[in-house]
Amino acid sequence: MKKRLDWATRILRRALPSRLQTVALDVCTNADAAAFENWKRYRGMAVAETVYPDSAARHCHDLDLLLPIEQIEDASAIFSESGYRTATHAGASASSRWHVHSSKFPVALHSVPFRIHSWNSDSRTIMGRSRGASIAGCDVRILSAEDTLVQVCCSGLTAGRRHSPCWPADAWFLIARSGANFDWDAFVAAARASERAPAVRIALEYLKTELRTPIPVAVLEQLRVTRTGAAAIEAMAAAALLSNYGRRLGLIRRSGNPADMARTTVWAMRARLDPT
Numbered sequence: 001m002k003k004r005l006d007w008a009t010r011i012l013r014r015a016l017p018s019r020l021q022t023v024a025l026d027v028c029t030n031a032d033a034a035a036f037e038n039w040k041r042y043r044g045m046a047v048a049e050t051v052y053p054d055s056a057a058r059h060c061h062d063l064d065l066l067l068p069i070e071q072i073e074d075a076s077a078i079f080s081e082s083g084y085r086t087a088t089h090a091g092a093s094a095s096s097r098w099h100v101h102s103s104k105f106p107v108a109l110h111s112v113p114f115r116i117h118s119w120n121s122d123s124r125t126i127m128g129r130s131r132g133a134s135i136a137g138c139d140v141r142i143l144s145a146e147d148t149l150v151q152v153c154c155s156g157l158t159a160g161r162r163h164s165p166c167w168p169a170d171a172w173f174l175i176a177r178s179g180a181n182f183d184w185d186a187f188v189a190a191a192r193a194s195e196r197a198p199a200v201r202i203a204l205e206y207l208k209t210e211l212r213t214p215i216p217v218a219v220l221e222q223l224r225v226t227r228t229g230a231a232a233i234e235a236m237a238a239a240a241l242l243s244n245y246g247r248r249l250g251l252i253r254r255s256g257n258p259a260d261m262a263r264t265t266v267w268a269m270r271a272r273l274d275p276t
Contacts, residue, residue: 038067038141039065039066039067039071039075039140039141040065040066040067040127040130040140040141040142040143041063041064041065041066041133041135041140041141041142042064042066042113042142042143042148042151043064043151043155044058044059044060044061044062044064044166045060045062045063045064045135046064046133046135046140046142046143046148047148047152047170047173047174048060049133049135049136050133050135050142050177051170051173051174051176051177051178052173053173058166058169058170059166061106062105062106062107062108063105063106063107063108064108064110065107065108065109065110066110066111066112066113066127066143067109067110067111067127068111068124068127069095069111069112072095072096072097072109072111075097075109076097076099076109079097079099079107079109080099083101083102084099084100084101084107085099085100085102086098086099087099087100087106095110095111095112096108096109096110096111096112097109111123113126113143113147113151114151114154114155114158114194114196115154115155115158115159115239116154116158116232116235116236116239117235118194118195118231118232118235119154119194119195119196120194121193121194122193122194125193126143126147126190127143129143129144129147130142130143130144130147131143131144144186145174145178145181145182145183146182146183146186146187146190147190148174149171149174149175149182149187150187150190150191150196150200152167152170152171152174152203153167153171153191153199153200153203153204154196154199154200154203155167156168156170156171156203157199157202157203157236157239157240158199158236158239158240159239167203168206168207168210168211171203171207171213172207172211172213175207175213175214175215176214184216184218184219187219188219188222188223191223191226192222192223192226195228195229195232197223197226197228198223198226198228198232198233198236199236200223201220201223201224201226204219204220204223205220208220
């Protein structure tokens with residue numbers, strides 16, 4: 001069993017970087033190399049390659065790219081010209097596109113980093129704070145460590161799956177890897193922006209309590225006293241429940257008593273969620 005696991009790990013370690021290199025080669029054949037370099041990598045592959053001791057330890061089945069919405073059409077055309085099949089995806093819209101390589105490796109183009117629409121009001125600012133990195137021999141842009149942690153916490157709560165909880169490990173390794181270089185003041189400012197503080201606080205309290213993650217008490221207190229509107233709380237709750245039950249109908253069916261069902265129905269119908 002151990003030999004089989006070691007073999008699988010070696011295969012994964014080779015496969016993921018080679019897939020990124022394949023994507024880079026395909027895109028650069030049909031576009032200026034700077035275009036691929038400036039699209040921001042985030043989520044699974046970016047985290048796996050930059051904060052985990054061994055990238056093969058982190059499950060990654062696709063490549064997520066973040067870019068301004070006005071570039072989505074051109075980027076989508078580049079992938080189509082490179083032979084990638086356009087894929088249908090639940091919630092797909094003008095703000096997001098999915099393409100699949102002949103090897104069945106998916107590439108997702110996103111114009112916003114968060115699922116809840118109101119949380120994306122400062123998306124361009126977040127993109128502007130991106131930093132350079134090298135992944136699989138490719139020069140790329142990734143979100144800052146502070147913005148990445150905010151995104152990981154928010155997505156874990158509102159877009160993750162209870163059967164595949166990658167976000168706690170992502171957050172733990174990011175904090176451990178950053179160490180003293182992590183700017184907690186910048187992190188709090190990013191968490192407070194666009195009413196994301198409640199989701200981030202819930203995630204951090206779990207990390208500190210269950211995983212003993214070294215999170216300053218002052219950070220939790222600053223997030224705790226941040227005032228947030230009722231609509232933002234409702235959207236967060238609806239998104240968190242939908243991420244576990246998948247559809248609004250399933251969420252409503254599991255709401256329990258009539259009063260809870262009515263409340264949940266209103267939240268689910270009112271929540272404006274972006275495809276991510």
